[in-house]
Each structure stands twice: as structure tokens, then as C-alpha cells.
Amino acid sequence: MLVVQKYGGSSVANPKRIRRVAQRVVEMHRQGHQIIVVVSAMGDTTDKLIELVKEITTNPSEREMDRLLSTGEQVTIALLAMAINSIGEDVISLTGPQVGIKTDSIHSKARIIDIDTGRLQQEINDDKIIVVAGFQGINEENDITTLGRGGSDTTAVAIAASMNADLCEIFTDVDGVYTTDPRMVPEARKLDAITYDEMLELAHLGAVVLHPRAVECAKLYNIPIHVRSSFNHNLGTIVKEVTDLEKDMVVAGIAYDLNVTKIGIFDVPDEPGIAHKIFSSLAEKNVNVDMIIQSAMRNQVNSISFTVSQTDLRHALNVVENIKDDIGYKGYTHDQDVAKVSIVGAGMVSNPGVAAMMFEALALENINLEMISTSDIKVSCIIKKELADIAVKALHKKFNLGDENDSVCCCS
Ligand code: ADP
Ligand code: ASP
Ligand code: MG
Secondary structure (H helix, E strand, O other), X not given: OEEEEEEOHHHHOOHHHHHHHHHHHHHXXXXXXXXXXXXXXXXXXXXXXHHXXXXXXXXXOHHHHHHHHHHHHHHHHHHHHXXXXXXXXXXXXXXXXXXXXXXXXXXXXXXXXXXXXXXXXXXXXXOOEEEEEOOEEEOOOOOEEEOOOOOHHHHHHHHHHHOOOOEXXXXXXXXXXXXXXXXXXXXXXXXXXXXXXXXXXXXXXXXXXXXXXXHHHHHHOOOOEEEEEOOOOOXXXXXXXXXOOOOOXXXXXXXXXXXXXXXXXXXXXXXXXXXXXXXXXXXXXXXXXXXXXXXXOEOOEEEEEEEEEHXXXXXXXXXXXXXXXXXXXXXXXXXXXXXXXXXXXXXXXXXXXXXXXXXXXXXXXXXXXXXXXXXXXXXXXXXXXXXXXXXXXXXXXXXXXXXXXXXXXXXX
16 A cells, blocks of 8 residues: 655654654554655744744745745654664655655745656655655746645645555644644544535635645545544544535534734725726735625725735735725725634535524624625634634534534534
8 A cells, every 4th residue: 555644843843753753654664555754844943944034034035935944844854764764664855856846936835736756656666665845846947945834734645646645644733623723622523524625615714734735636636634643543534525424514613814914905996997906916926815895885985805814914015005006095904913713514505594603603702793704615704813712612612513413413
């Protein structure tokens, strides 16, 4: 069996943990399996590298930023390969470029275009364990790119897809995917299985346990992902096309995102083409816009508010300033003191009133809703950041997610 395993930052945070991962990998190899291991940077190395940059400049080149951040994973691969080797197994470490992980050129959120499997296949044929640096690739100009925070998950799933692996395991510091972040809500319950669509929404809406593009890739190539803990041998959560839950829960999970900024442009002329100008200019600079609200027109002017990630804020504000003369708006504001809380569930589409239940739970906590957006399988609200914790706990309780037998379900 060809197995791809990915170990996240906390699983390789120190030499002792790296040695433990080595042991686990070797055990699997000695059972007769072929193994490709993908690793993250040790512990909070990536955060520390970002802090380091702040002491040098407020306006770093994106190319150099990716060059720097990609070093974290390169330290781990060498140390893990040494640890595996010292147990007596044949092993080779490879960086993203050495593997031939080709990406587009959008630094800090590059997308994988193709993986040249030649080198991987050759090392596997030589019966070597392969240790690959996650989160990185190489663009057409041979420059190093990174895939966005949490992107090592995507490296693992993309390798599993391109190598036609039999199993893809994502080892992390919790037992699997829970009804919400178990660190915020101790009553959160581990799910045995979750569909790609629900996991994709949760990941996009802030559940960092899986990188959204990893889930996209898994869905595209129909690769089941087993999310589980590297600290024990418990079974985790299987992310797959359909789950065989007897009853479909209306709400499968709750996500929150603190990496959000609300931008408001006010006194915008009420004319055709204005929204196109604003949002195409943002798209040109690769700024991902999330929620958009246009207020009702008064005195021939509107106000348009939208959210972007805090990481994109600098670019977004540059764009807004640059289009001022063209559009002729009066002013703009931005607010970083906000969070997005969301409920996600495939059963929502056939159950009217789910959004109202969400709003009721938040109203009872006296939480003001600054923006709302809905789709067939989610409802999201922008609220004050300091209330995110209260909101997530209230929603988890409202939909009884801590109790499998009592959760609000389609058949109730
Ligand atoms: P790794 O370094 O292994 O990639 P991450 O920190 O990226 O780990 O992801 C694991 C974390 O995701 C957990 O520690 C948990 O706090 C957080 N998390 C957020 N939402 C969820 C959820 N629904 N289920 C499980 N974990 C979640
Ligand atoms: N080291 C990167 C990060 O911290 C990538 C990853 O861990 O997946 O975001
Ligand atoms: Mg992660």
C-alpha cells in the first residue's frame, strides 16, 4: 500500500516529537508499506519568521517572504530524515522544488498546477521512505512559492492524488474534525465522518484543522482523508464524498475566523459598472473578497462594504485608494476588530428556519450582526471580535452539537 502521511507543526515541534514521528513512520514502513511523509515547520517557526520580518521592514517583497517562510519546512525534513535513518531505514528528504511541485506565481497563496512524479516514483522504487517539505513549490521562473498558511495539508493531498496513493493521513494535535474547535468549546464532539462539501465550507470559514485547498483537491480526485492525532493511535475523522450517518445533521459544525477585516466605501455613485470596477481591481491584485453588502440607495449614492482577510488588508486598501478618482466615492473605513462566525450543514437547504435559530441564539447573547451571508449549506455573520467565543459556544449549544443523539437533525 502507498501511504501519504502529513505531520503538522505541533507534531514535529521538538526533537523528541520528531523522533516519535520517525518511529511511527518506520513502523508503518516495516509493515511493508511505501511511505511519503509531508511535514510542516517545527512548532510556531513560521510565526517566528514572520515576526522577524517585522523587525526589518513593513513592506517585504513577496518573493523574499516566500523564500524565508519556506525554510521552516526544510529544517524539519532534514531532521526527520536523520531520525528515520538513525533507526536504520533508508530515507531521503526532498524540498518542494526537488519534488517538482509546480505552482502559479501568486506568492504567499500559490496554487499547485502540477507535480512531476518522476523523482518520487524513482525513490519509492528504491524502497526509500521519502520526507517532503510541505507548503512550498516552484513557479515558472524557478522561484520558490508558498501555498498559504496551513498549506502543508495541500501538499500531502496533492501528492496523494498525483501518486495515486491508497491512503492519505493528516496527523495533527487533535483527534480529528470536531463539531467546532475543541480548544474553544470543550463540549465539541469528534465526528467519525464528514462530507467534502461540509469540510470545505468549514475550512473556508476558518476551521484550520484542514487547509481548504487540501479538501478541494481531495474532492476533485475523490481521495478520502483520515484526519487523526499524532499523539495517540485513535481513529480520527474520515473526510469523504458521502457519510453514512443515519440522520443528516442540519448543522454539522461551527467555524469562526478572526483573520477578517471589514472595509466600507461610502457615498459611492449609484451607477452601473461601479461594483465591477471595485471588485475587478481587487481581483487583479489577487485580493480574495468574501462577504459583500451594498446598502439601499439614498440621494443617488450607495455604500458598499466587504470583508477581506487581514493578510490581504494592505493590498486591499491600496486598491481602494487607487480607484478613488475613477469612482468618485467620498471616503472609506476599515475595521479589524471583527470576526466571522458560521454554521455549516448539508441538511440546512431543506430545513427553513435554521438561520432564524442562529440569529435567535446570537440575539439572546445581545450580539449585534454587522453583516450576514447565506448559501445552501452555511450561514455566516460578522460580529465584534471579542464576542466570537461567546457566539460559538451559544451556537454549539443551540444546535445541541455536543450530544450526538440530541442534535438538531433533518428528521426531527
Ligand atoms: P497542524 O499544525 O497539525 O496543521 P493546525 O493548528 O493547523 O494543526 O490545526 C489543528 C487545530 O485546528 C486544532 O488544534 C484546533 O484548535 C483547530 N480547529 C479549529 N476548528 C476545528 C475543528 N472543527 N475540529 C478540529 N480542530 C479544529
Ligand atoms: N508552516 C506553514 C504554516 O505554519 C504551513 C503549515 O504548517 O501547513 O502555516
Ligand atoms: Mg494546519
